[in-house]
Every structure is written in structure tokens, then in C-alpha cells.
Amino acid sequence: MVESTRGWDGLLAVCGYETRGRAVAETYAANVEKMAILIPPRSEFHAFRENRRLFETLQAAAFPSGHQGIYAAITELVLDIPLDRVAKIIVDYSAMDRDVIAEVVDVLAEVSQIRRFSVTFAYSVGDFETALAEDQTFITVNRPALSLGGWSADPYSPLIGVVGLGYESDLALAALESLEPAQTYLFEPLGADGRFDEIVWRRNESLLMENIERVASYSVSQPLSLYRSLMSFAGAMAAEARVVFVPLGPKVFALSAALAALNHPNSASMWRVSPGEARRPRDRRATGEVYSFDVSFHERLALVADS
Amino acid sequence: MTNPGQSDRSFFSYNAVNLSAGDVARTFVDPVAYGQLVAADNAILVGPRGAGKTTLLKMLQSEALEVWDGESADMFASYVKSSGVFIGADRLWAEQLDATAEPIRVALSNAAYAFHVARSLSRVMQFRLHGPREGSLRAHLRVNMSSELEAQAAAALSRYFSLGGSPRDMTGVSRLVQRRLVDLGGLRHAARFDDVDIPAWVHIDALTAAEAAVTEFNALAGESEHRWTLLFDELELAPSELVRELLSRLRGGMSPINYKLSLAPVLEHAKLLGGAVGAVDGQDMDVIALSGTRREDATLFTGRLFEQYFSRQTPGGTVGLQKLFGDSLTDGREAVTTDDSGDGKLSSVYSAKGPVGKAMAELRAKDVSFKKYLDRNRIDLAHIDELAGSSRAAKVRKMRNLVVTRNYFRGSDSMRSRKSAELYSGYDALTVFPDGNPRMTLSLLRELHIRLAQNLDERVSPSQQGQAILAVQERFVALLSAQESAVVRGQPMTVLELLDLIGGRLASRILEEEFSPDAPAGFSVGRNLPGGIILLLERAFNAGALIPVDGLDKNRVLDGVVDRKFRLSYLLAPRYKLPMRMGKAVSLASLLRNVAPTSSPLFDLDS
Numbered sequence: 001m002v003e004s005t006r007g008w009d010g011l012l013a014v015c016g017y018e019t020r021g022r023a024v025a026e027t028y029a030a031n032v033e034k035m036a037i038l039i040p041p042r043s044e045f046h047a048f049r050e051n052r053r054l055f056e057t058l059q060a061a062a063f064p065s066g067h068q069g070i071y072a073a074i075t076e077l078v079l080d081i082p083l084d085r086v087a088k089i090i091v092d093y094s095a096m097d098r099d100v101i102a103e104v105v106d107v108l109a110e111v112s113q114i115r116r117f118s119v120t121f122a123y124s125v126g127d128f129e130t131a132l133a134e135d136q137t138f139i140t141v142n143r144p145a146l147s148l149g150g151w152s153a154d155p156y157s158p159l160i161g162v163v164g165l166g167y168e169s170d171l172a173l174a175a176l177e178s179l180e181p182a183q184t185y186l187f188e189p190l191g192a193d194g195r196f197d198e199i200v201w202r203r204n205e206s207l208l209m210e211n212i213e214r215v216a217s218y219s220v221s222q223p224l225s226l227y228r229s230l231m232s233f234a235g236a237m238a239a240e241a242r243v244v245f246v247p248l249g250p251k252v253f254a255l256s257a258a259l260a261a262l263n264h265p266n267s268a269s270m271w272r273v274s275p276g277e278a279r280r281p282r283d284r285r286a287t288g289e290v291y292s293f294d295v296s297f298h299e300r301l302a303l304v305a306d307s
Numbered sequence: 308m309t310n311p312g313q314s315d316r317s318f319f320s321y322n323a324v325n326l327s328a329g330d331v332a333r334t335f336v337d338p339v340a341y342g343q344l345v346a347a348d349n350a351i352l353v354g355p356r357g358a359g360k361t362t363l364l365k366m367l368q369s370e371a372l373e374v375w376d377g378e379s380a381d382m383f384a385s386y387v388k389s390s391g392v393f394i395g396a397d398r399l400w401a402e403q404l405d406a407t408a409e410p411i412r413v414a415l416s417n418a419a420y421a422f423h424v425a426r427s428l429s430r431v432m433q434f435r436l437h438g439p440r441e442g443s444l445r446a447h448l449r450v451n452m453s454s455e456l457e458a459q460a461a462a463a464l465s466r467y468f469s470l471g472g473s474p475r476d477m478t479g480v481s482r483l484v485q486r487r488l489v490d491l492g493g494l495r496h497a498a499r500f501d502d503v504d505i506p507a508w509v510h511i512d513a514l515t516a517a518e519a520a521v522t523e524f525n526a527l528a529g530e531s532e533h534r535w536t537l538l539f540d541e542l543e544l545a546p547s548e549l550v551r552e553l554l555s556r557l558r559g560g561m562s563p564i565n566y567k568l569s570l571a572p573v574l575e576h577a578k579l580l581g582g583a584v585g586a587v588d589g590q591d592m593d594v595i596a597l598s599g600t601r602r603e604d605a606t607l608f609t610g611r612l613f614e615q616y617f618s619r620q621t622p623g624g625t626v627g628l629q630k631l632f633g634d635s636l637t638d639g640r641e642a643v644t645t646d647d648s649g650d651g652k653l654s655s656v657y658s659a660k661g662p663v664g665k666a667m668a669e670l671r672a673k674d675v676s677f678k679k680y681l682d683r684n685r686i687d688l689a690h691i692d693e694l695a696g697s698s699r700a701a702k703v704r705k706m707r708n709l710v711v712t713r714n715y716f717r718g719s720d721s722m723r724s725r726k727s728a729e730l731y732s733g734y735d736a737l738t739v740f741p742d743g744n745p746r747m748t749l750s751l752l753r754e755l756h757i758r759l760a761q762n763l764d765e766r767v768s769p770s771q772q773g774q775a776i777l778a779v780q781e782r783f784v785a786l787l788s789a790q791e792s793a794v795v796r797g798q799p800m801t802v803l804e805l806l807d808l809i810g811g812r813l814a815s816r817i818l819e820e821e822f823s824p825d826a827p828a829g830f831s832v833g834r835n836l837p838g839g840i841i842l843l844l845e846r847a848f849n850a851g852a853l854i855p856v857d858g859l860d861k862n863r864v865l866d867g868v869v870d871r872k873f874r875l876s877y878l879l880a881p882r883y884k885l886p887m888r889m890g891k892a893v894s895l896a897s898l899l900r901n902v903a904p905t906s907s908p909l910f911d912l913d914s
Contacts, residue, residue: 110500138792138799144402151492154485155400155423158325174789177356178398182325206781244399266492269399275792275799 010077013092017045021095023286035060036073046283106147112297126284140276150269158182166249227256328371347593354597355851357746360569367391389534401544421513433477469508599855605743635733670714712886732772795839810883828890829874
């Protein structure tokens, strides 16, 4: 959990249609100096208006969610802080899509060439939503994540696919079918809700059985542990293989994968597969649990500072 | 006997791109296309995912030819007189190149590919000079060179590809290539934030550099006439500028290099090139299609994969595959040809006591339209032997698969979903079912293997075969589910949804409507279909779900799907309860009229 008594220079969040997208801001507003929000396109569903109202009340500056908007938002948060002081911000990534998570990580790394950052990544857990698991999967996005697509210094080195599993088994298969990795490692999330775990297992059963010797589980409540696993994996493979992370399921996997890919730009990358605009907007309410970990950004490297 | 999990990895690796040339060779079975590929000077190999393109290209390398122990290995090794240089690519790398900032994207992509070619060349040169001898069954295009001459060859390679160093051997070339690629990555990164000056070493003409390098190698080896073949796999992933350059090189000339390229059936580049791919077909190169041509060859090839696989399970012994899997209710020949001429005499399976005869009698009893058809054509099932040599015998033979399928699925338990795949069991049907797709054949072998008795003496029951067939179909359907969606009339639609519409409609015509021996087996794609539908059909074609049935017109192999005729892959036959048969095609627009799932018809245009 995030200690609500700590102080931050700024908070960055997404103002989207999920109710949980305002949970972190509501809880920690008193402990941050400034707020900035990113407004993704096609957000005006479900809780968008209430979210927008809250952020306006909190005097959050609004920016579009592309690379330039993210850059402007982060710059805005730390504008008044001397360059020789470490800027402390909190990033609520609960309602960010995986491209935005990758972009935020990339922008933080980019700006860290000028100044140091200490970033608390906070994740507000969403309640179990049956309808989410029942949505039909359309695939319209199947490409490297924006900004963290990586680079192959040796295209002949074997490709290792590392998939964070979620409800959407078709998306996992789509990515694997496109990438055709020599080996696939699966990371199975264990959430706070057993119903979620059960659906994820059932949906991905054939994939899990086929790769049974290369399945690891991770706890959504322990993002630091997951981050360390993915970092170790990318580091161990860097000399002899290319690693491509396919983040599905809980966004804690996407964030950890983005940080690992950032730190191994010549051998690790992040792949994005998604319904894109064909996604059916579903609201997620916050359970009240917030998981976080702190990362220090300095000269384009992301280092875990604390948990 | 081993289980599939313990089996030879190379047999069950679903993509040859992850295997060394030696591993590919160990389980290689040569299809007809391999002979064509070997015989051609320049060639374009066209086929969907899993059709074996990568395997065929890898089998043109000396490294593979030296360890291949197939019956025809000596012969083909002697025919392959050029040094094959495999140049692979994967989707991740292609996307990474494509995601480069625009001002340097073209130059950087071409340079990256050029360095890739340099590395591939250096590896083949290394093999020709120092490749391991153990395990080699025959020497293939080996060459001797002193270390001084090798250093000169390596230096030439470095010089022509602007690698920026003086390597003493081919390993040194690989290191320089690696460094250049890392430098390119740095340049690519810098270009995201600032304008960058493009260094001179980025501007390389890969093919000209390759020609110069092999010419110099030939001279140093004392083989001035030696030829090389660049084997570009998955060319759809290469930069379009390189594709254009390669296609122009296919026109021949004085180069010491030939080109053999593999492509997906529907290629964005081909559209960009305005038909240039087709235009070069003819005397300078061969187009070899791996899908939709010579189905008899495809079935024969699948049978050989079965034989090779099971002979490996019983070293020194033999396995009767017909005995192991039994007879099929359907006729394999009907699945591969519309030619209904036979030897005149109907076999015993058509007699009153034979399985087909029984199925016909059952259908006549429960299907008035079939009875009317028999009466109209004076076909008396009780005296079917008397039809020998008549045109009516040909009619009976031609409708066999249609009739047994209609009979199997009509009636009180017509939706025998759990047993539905048993119709496709039996050795002949099993070799037709994968539709010549080696990747799916290996998947079928794996599933059958799981259900085999330990000693291979016991027959695999139709029920067990049905389970294996369904497991393979499930895998194929998963592959189709993984294809990107498209927007059709404002609504997202998946490839599988479209295939389900087509398959469901074909099944309805065959199983539910009035019996007709001419019920459609396929469809033609008109020009007026919505763009999203065309896109989905193209993706289905590339994934192997659509099989062209309009004959081989080499000039049209890469023309996409419009104005062409297709049937669904037999891998989907159990899903839709379709017979595995050839037959006439109807317009897709008319086939699907009024069955689209949305309120606004998807197909309101005739084509």
C-alpha cells in the first residue's frame, strides 16, 4: 500500500471511463502539490464525467494521451522544482492502456536525462467484472508497444516470448502466432479474487498445458517481485536471445515489462496486442486496495528504489 | 515408443525458422515443390503459414544437404550446384525497422537488411571453409582456402558492406556486423528526439555488395563460375525498397547470384508494386505455389510424412498405416479432383452391404429429395453393380462424399458434435484432412501419437481419430482466431466470424436444402464486396483457411483474392460438417445474402 502521509511533487493519472481511475487521486490528493491528467480519445463512457469533475475540482491540468501530451504533463508537474533536486511524482497507471504505460515509462526515462525522478507507480485494483471475461475478442492492434518496441542487434538470435496472461487468450495466441517465438514463457496472475484466477486458467488452459514447463505465477499484490523476475529474465537472456514481453491481464505486468524493456533496449521489447477501438468500454470499480512500488529514473535507466 | 513430448524436437517444431538447417534436414520429406525449387534458377515460393516455405528454402543450404538422409538426398544434393544463403526475418524485427522515425526509416531499414545479408553470407562462407564434418553424409560445395586468402575474402566482405574493420576470418565479419547493428540501434534511438546525420556506412546497396563479395570469394577460391543463391524467407517482412530491387534482379543478367524468395499469398508489397511480381514471371523465374495446386501431390506428400513418422517409431519394422487407421467412409480422390472418370466399375463399398451403399440406402430412406434424385437418374441402389461403365456410375462416384456426409449429419442425431469428426477418420481421409499443410500434418501426427497403443499393433479407433482431428482443428481455429479483425460496414468483424458465415452457409446448402450433387463446394470473390470483407478473406488466405481452386495461373498467384475462386480448407470440414470434396463455386455475395449477422446486410452487392 502507498503511505498516504508521504508527499509528492505531482500526480499523473488518466481521466478515462473507469470509476477506479480516480481512486488514487481521491485518496492522495492532499499529499501532492500538482496534478496532471491524460485524456485518451473515445473516453466519454461510464464514469468519465464524474472523473473529469473530480480532476477539475482538484485543479488537474489536462493533456492528450499521446507521447507529446505525456511529455508536457510530466514537464508541467516538475516545472518549478530545481534540477538538482530529485522530483517525486506518483503515477496512477490503473486506467492507462498498455501503450500509454509504455509511453509514460519512456518519457520518464527521456526526461531523466535532464533530471532525476523518484516515481511511485500506484495501481488501484478493480473489482471482479464478469462481463469483461465474456466480451468477444477483436484484434486490431498487433505490433510493438509505442516507444518500447526495442531493437534487435542480432535478428538471428532466438526469440523468447514472455506472456503475461489475462482473460483474453485469443490475444495471447495472436501475439504468439505473429511473433513465432522459439520458446514461450507464461506468467499467470494470481489476483485477490479467486474467480479471476479461475477464468484466466480456464481461458488459457491449452496454452498453459502446451508450455507447462515454462509457467510461472505472480501475485498482483507484489509488483516489486514481478518486476524483479522480469528484470532477471531479460538480463539472463540478453546475451543469447531476444525477449519480447506480451503484457495481457493485470497492468502490473505491463508496467514491469515496460521497465524491464527500457533497461534492455537492445534485447528486450514490449509487444502490444489489443482490440483497440473495437474494445467494448467496461467500467471497473476500485476495491480499495492500492499496490505500489517506487522506481528511480536516472539517465534513461529505471532502478527500483524502494517498495 | 516415445511420447510426443519426448520425441525429436525437430519433428514437432511448428516453425522451421527456429531450427538449424541440420535439424530441418533430419525430418525433411521432399514435396514436388522442392524439385521445382531446385530446378529453377530464380524462383518465388508462395504459400500460407505452415505451408513449408522456410523448410524448403533451408533445404537448399549445404549445411542441410550434407546431413539429409532421405531417399532422394544424393540426387538433390548433386542437383543443387549453388551455395544457398538463407536470409530469414521475423515479424518483431520487421516491425522494429518499420517503427523507425520517418526521416531515416528507409535508409536504416535497408542498412539493417544489408548487414543481415552480410552476416548470412559470412556464415555460409564459414561453413564452406570450416563447417563440421561429423554427421555429414556427403560433402556439398566445400572449398579450401589458406588463412591468408580467407582473410582477404573476409576483408572484401567487410569492405563491400562498409563494416568498418579488417577481419581476419568470417567470425570476425560476424562481429563487425553485430557492431554495425548495435550502432544502427543507437542511431535509430537518437533519431526519435533529434535530427541526425546519416553516416555514409548506412548507405549500402545490399545486393550489389553481395555480388561483389561473392565474386571476390569465388576468385580467391579459384571457382570463378561458382554460383550463389540468396534465399530470402518471408519477403513480406522486408522493406518494400528491397523487395522492388530483388524483383528487378530476378530478370537475370550476368550476376553470380540467383534469388529464391518466399512470400505469403497476399502481399502488401505486391499491391504497392502494381503487379510487378507477376510481370517478372516467365522465362527468368518460376513461381511455385504451395497452396491450391495439384492436390493429389499434397495428399501424397502428407502420406509420406505419415510413413516417415511411423517408420521412426518402429526402427527396423514396418507399420501398415491402412491397417492402423482403417478405411475411410469418404473417398480421398474426390477431395482432390473433379475428374469423375474412373475405371468404370464401382467398388464393393458401393454395394448394398458396403459402407457407402448402406449410407446411400439410409439417406434415400430419410431424404425425399435424394430419393427423387435417384429415381430421376434411374439409379437403383439394389443393383448398383449393374451401373459399371455407365455415366450413372460416374455420377454415383462423384457424389459419394456428399452423400455420406449428408447422411451422417441428417436425422435424429444430426448434430452429433462429439462424434462428428469420426466421419473424417480412416487413413485416406486422414491424409486429405491437413490439406497438404505440413505444419498441421505434424500437429495431427502428434495428436494421433498420443492415442496410439504402445506396440502399434492395435488399430486406432475412429473415435480416437476423431478426437485427434478435433484437437488439430481446434489448433487451426485458434490460429484463425488470432488473425486481425477488420471493420465491415462500421462493425468489427473477425476472420473466424466470416469463415463461420461461409462454412455455415455451405453446410446449409449441402445438408439442409434439396439434395443436389452440384451443391457448391466453394465460392468466388467478386470486386464489389466491402473492403473489410476483402481484407478478412486475404487474412484467411494467408493463414491457410482458403484454398484457391481456380487452377494455377502463375501470373495471378500474388493477385490477392478478388476475382478468384476458393474453397474452405479441409481442416475446417468437421467444424462446419462439410464433405471434403471439390466442386463448383458460387458467388460469395449470393451465398451469404441475407445471412449476415448485422441489421444492415454485409453483402448487398452482387459480384
